[in-house]
Amino acid sequence: xxxxxxxxxxxxxxxxxxxxxxxxxxxxxxxxxxxxxxxxxxxxxxxxxxxxxxxxxxxxxxxxxxxxxxxxxxxxxxxxxxxxxxxxxxxxxxxxxxxxxxxxxxxxxxxxxxxxxxxxxxxxxxxxxxxxxxxxxxxxxxxxxxxxxxxxxxxxxxxxxxxxxxxxxxxxxxxxxxxxxxxxxxxxxxxxxxxxxxxxxxxxxxxxxxxxxxxxxxxxxxxxxxxxxxxxxxxxxxxxxxxxxxxxxxxxxxxxxxxxx
Amino acid sequence: xxxxxxxxxxxxxxxxxxxxxxxxxxxxxxxxxxxxxxxxxxxxxxxxxxxxxxxxxxxxxxxxxxxxxxxxxxxxxxxxxxxxxxxxxxxxxxxxxxxxxxxxxxxxxxxxxxxxxxxxxxxxxxxxxxxxxxxxxxxxxxxxxxxxxxxxxxxxxxxxxxxxxxxxxxxxxxxxxxxxxxxxxxxxxxxxxxxxxxxxxxxxxxxxxxxxxxxxxxxxxxxxxxxxxxxxxxxxxxxxxxxxxxxxxxxxxxxxxxxxxxxxxxxxxxxxxxxxxxxxxxxxxxxxxxxxxxxxxxxxxxxxxxxxxxxxxxxxxxxxxxx
Numbered sequence: 001x002x003x004x005x006x007x008x009x010x011x012x013x014x015x016x017x018x019x020x021x022x023x024x025x026x027x028x029x030x031x032x033x034x035x036x037x038x039x040x041x042x043x044x045x046x047x048x049x050x051x052x053x054x055x056x057x058x059x060x061x062x063x064x065x066x067x068x069x070x071x072x073x074x075x076x077x078x079x080x081x082x083x084x085x086x087x088x089x090x091x092x093x094x095x096x097x098x099x100x101x102x103x104x105x106x107x108x109x110x111x112x113x114x115x116x117x118x119x120x121x122x123x124x125x126x127x128x129x130x131x132x133x134x135x136x137x138x139x140x141x142x143x144x145x146x147x148x149x150x151x152x153x154x155x156x157x158x159x160x161x162x163x164x165x166x167x168x169x170x171x172x173x174x175x176x177x178x179x180x181x182x183x184x185x186x187x188x189x190x191x192x193x194x195x196x197x198x199x200x201x202x203x204x205x206x207x208x209x210x211x212x213x214x215x216x217x218x219x220x221x222x223x224x225x226x227x228x229x230x231x232x233x234x235x236x237x238x239x240x241x242x243x244x245x246x247x248x249x250x251x252x253x254x255x256x257x258x259x260x261x
Numbered sequence: 262x263x264x265x266x267x268x269x270x271x272x273x274x275x276x277x278x279x280x281x282x283x284x285x286x287x288x289x290x291x292x293x294x295x296x297x298x299x300x301x302x303x304x305x306x307x308x309x310x311x312x313x314x315x316x317x318x319x320x321x322x323x324x325x326x327x328x329x330x331x332x333x334x335x336x337x338x339x340x341x342x343x344x345x346x347x348x349x350x351x352x353x354x355x356x357x358x359x360x361x362x363x364x365x366x367x368x369x370x371x372x373x374x375x376x377x378x379x380x381x382x383x384x385x386x387x388x389x390x391x392x393x394x395x396x397x398x399x400x401x402x403x404x405x406x407x408x409x410x411x412x413x414x415x416x417x418x419x420x421x422x423x424x425x426x427x428x429x430x431x432x433x434x435x436x437x438x439x440x441x442x443x444x445x446x447x448x449x450x451x452x453x454x455x456x457x458x459x460x461x462x463x464x465x466x467x468x469x470x471x472x473x474x475x476x477x478x479x480x481x482x483x484x485x486x487x488x489x490x491x492x493x494x495x496x497x498x499x500x501x502x503x504x505x506x507x508x509x510x511x512x513x514x515x516x517x518x519x520x521x522x523x524x525x526x527x528x529x530x531x532x533x534x535x536x537x538x539x540x541x542x543x544x545x546x547x548x549x550x551x552x553x554x555x556x557x558x559x560x561x562x563x564x565x566x567x568x569x570x571x572x573x574x575x576x577x578x579x580x581x582x583x584x
Contacts, residue, residue, distance in 0.1 A: 034526065034556070035580040042582070122543060124536060126553060153536055157554040158526050159578055161418075169408050171533065171553035184574075189414045191448040241576035 021052035022223050023074035027064035028208060029133040030079045034059075034158050035242070042239050046230075053223055061130065071213050075220050077243075080206035080259060081133060087260050091214045094259055095224045098207035098245040099231070101180060104255065106207055108137050110200035111182055112174035113167055117145045117199050123173035124153045126163035131156065134176055141176075141200030161185060168192040174199075206255060210248060309336040309538065310358035312372050314365025314385075316340035320527045321364045324384060327531025328362055332538065341367055350375040360541070362534050366392075373400070380541060382534045382548075385527075388434075388484060401537045401548040403530050406482055406510045408551045409438065410445035412523045415555065416477070416508055417449040419521055419575040425452045426508070427475035429464045429496070431485035432457045438481070453479070461485060461492035468499035480509040480519065493517060504567050512558060515583070520569070522558035522581075529554030556580050 024047065026039065036057045043055030056074075058064040061082075068076055068090060076092070086092060097104045112120060120142075127134040131154050138149045155172050157163050160181035166172040175196070186193040210227055212220040230236030231247020240246060251259075311328060313321050329336060337356055341349045349367065353375035360380040363369040369383045373394035383389060384403040394400045406412075416423060426446070430439050439455045446453035456471050458464045464486040472478055478500045480487070487493050497517035500507035506520035515522060530552055537548050558581040564571050 034528070038579060038582050124540075153539065155529075155532060155536055155553060157529050158580070159555065161414075161578065162526070162529070162554045165411050165414065166553040169411065169551045169553075171550045184418075185414075188417050189410070189449050192410070192414070238573065238576065241573050242579065244577035 020073070020219075021054065022220060023054045023056050023072065024077055024210075024223065024227075025056050025058065025064060025067055025072070025074055026077040027058040027061060027082070028079045029061060029082055029130040030208075031128050031159070031244075039242055042242055046236060046239050047223070047226065050226055051222060053226070061132070071215070073216065073219070075210055075212045075216075075223055077208055077210050079133075079208050081136070083209050083211060083259055084261075092211045093214045093217050094209045094211045094251050094256055095217075095220070096210040096227055096248040097251050097255060098209070098240075098243070099247045099249055100207055100245055102246070104207050104249065104251075105204040106178045106180060107204045108141070108176055108178055108202040109182070109198045110138075110141055110174055110176055111164060111167060111196035112199050113195065113197070114173070115197040115199060117142055117148070120145070120152060120174055121148050122151045122153070124155050124171070125174045125176060126155045126157050126166040126172035127176040128157055128160045128163050129176065137176055137202050138200075140202050164196065165192060168195050206251075206259065207245060208243065209251070209259065307359040308356060309334065309360050309362070310353065310356050310372075311336050311338045311362045312353060312364065312368040313338065313340050313342075314363075314367035315342040317342060318365070321385060323527040324364050324531040324534070327528040328535045329531075331532045331535035333535075336362075341371060346371060360538060362538065369394070373397075380538075382537050384530050384534055387482065398547050401550075403533050403537075403550050403552060405525070406552070407523055407525055407555060408445075409442040409481075410448065411551070411555070412479075412508070412510060413442070413445050413449050413451055413453070415523045415557065415578070416479075416521065417451060418578065419559065419572055420477070420506070420569060421572050422570045423451065423476045423506075425454055425475040426477050426479045427454045427456065427471040428479045428481055429456050429458050429467055429471065429486045430481065430483050431459065434485060435481070435483050442481075458486060461488035464492065465495045465499070468496055469503065472499060472503040472505050475505070477506045477508055477520075480507055480514065482510060501563075506563060506567055506569060512556065512581075515558060515581075518560065518563060519558075520560045520563045520567070522556075524556045524558070525552030526554030526556045558583065 036059065039057045040055055047053035047055055083094065134154050142149060157166060160177040163175035163177050164182060164185050167175050182193060182196065210224060227248045230240050311325055313325050315321060325338065339352060344352060349371035353372050358376060358379060361372045361376060362382045363372045365385045369386050369392055372381055373392065378399065380399045382401045385405060386392060387405055389395055389402050389404060416426065443453045454475055456467050458467055480496055493514060494517055497507050497519060501518060508521045509519045510524060512522050512524045533550055533553055557579050559579045560583040562583060
């Protein structure tokens with residue numbers, strides 16, 4: 001972890017140079033974040049004593065993007081899907097990528113009561129992501145059933161596990177969720193998992209990335225270093241778990257390139 | 262007393278609107294129309310009325326806002342706080358709604374009496390089965406608690422070493438629920454031990470004995486066991502005395518110190534209600550849905566005090582932490 005941070009140039013600030021506090025702005029269209037107060041409190045209590053930094057979660061994409069456009073003094077923790085959308089408009093530099101189950105990647109799928117994608121027509125589909133994100137995934141996962149997508153009634157729920165359970169309990173006919181969430185459900189309740197048919201598969205995508213405006217890159221090193229080290233100590237790891245992550249690591253060149261393709 | 266319309270931005274105050282023929286058909290007006298799908302020009306006006314039992318209650322406000330944001334059509338909103346039963350009924354009747362979304366028991370009862378036969382979606386009602394309109398084909402319900410299987414799945418997620426969970430219940434109200442919970446427990450590797458009681462006093466007496474045999478107490482929605490605040494408090498105190506975690510289903514009990522609250526996410530309920538009303542336009546039948554979202558409160562203080570094994574992975578599902 002330390003090596004990764006060093007590779008970034010995320011070293012200690014020069015002796016005698018007191019870095020000024022920064023804010024980490026967070027928004028994810030992949031999860032319907034409704035635990036802002038917990039995130040804010042937990043990350044503030046971690047970042048505050050380590051340089052007076054702050055954490056600012058957002059529930060609204062537009063507000064987050066407006067904030068990002070003003071080039072505030074801070075860093076951005078955002079989904080890789082969102083990063084790709086923004087990278088063309090803003091000079092962003094990815095610093096770290098989240099890790100879960102030892103990997104920086106995730107894959108979304110449709111899990112349905114029926115194994116036939118055509119049976120989804122006009123049905124309710126639950127997702128923890130925003131409608132925009134869900135629509136994008138659906139277009140990717142149902143290339144041969146594009147006509148079905150506008151007929152779907154998207155029900156936004158707080159968490160992947162809620163979306164999956166909603167199918168089992170009849171509140172939705174299908175769910176969009178990460179494969180890892182379905183694996184988790186299988187460990188908890190095999191019967192519920194067995195009732196779900198995976199019928200669409202998205203490409204693997206990177207977990208959330210920590211990024212910065214290029215002109216802020218030097219100033220952001222200390223905070224990036226804090227995040228890079230979070231996974232190696234219980235105090236930091238516990239906070240990352242709130243985001244479903246185990247640690248954050250430097251991206252390799254292929255991953256960086258993939259974010260801009 | 263006159264009803265208090267909710268403050269709305271200009272342009273989307275109480276208004277009638279022409280709704281698509283398909284929606285009209287499903288909202289019970291099909292019989293008035295020459296065909297099930299009328300054109301908008303042919304449509305009489307349709308009014309969707311959102312009735313809130315008490316606009317000052319945060320969870321009711323959240324459900325109402327979420328419904329409004331999801332429904333995609335203007336709606337009339339009515340706050341019944343401060344209104345007598347009769348005044349509430351008059352206020353609802355005077356609006357001549359085409360369909361109603363009722364939030365809370367007062368709203369559901371008043372709407373059921375004021376506009377019987379009109380399509381109605383009901384949420385945030387404790388023991389909705391007891392509503393006079395519950396069995397009506399045009400009354401659609403979003404239950405007030407997550408299914409027992411969902412709650413048990415979450416217990417297992419947070420506390421994988423919990424193996425036996427005790428429940429006090431009344432046979433009159435929860436015989437079937439208990440049987441379902443026992444079966445659901447088997448699916449997640451948790452033995453659910455139910456002890457039937459006839460009174461809340463009996464529940465208090467049995468609580469200590471039950472706690473000696475189980476790893477955790479599950480305080481569930483039972484009108485006999487939870488007869489009043491003192492009865493509720495006594496159950497949580499019994500768990501604390503036994504140094505065993507208590508799990509429960511509503512954040513209303515947070516002050517009593519449960520270790521884990523697995524409550525429904527109220528915003529999701531509002532979205533589900535909007536979905537049901539929209540679904541009627543496509544000819545959906547009677548809907549009784551479980552809440553589809555969860556809102557989790559974890560009490561880390563009792564986790565530490567009782568030396569519980571908490572699954573760190575589960576922190577990704579926590580909405581509120583008590584330290």
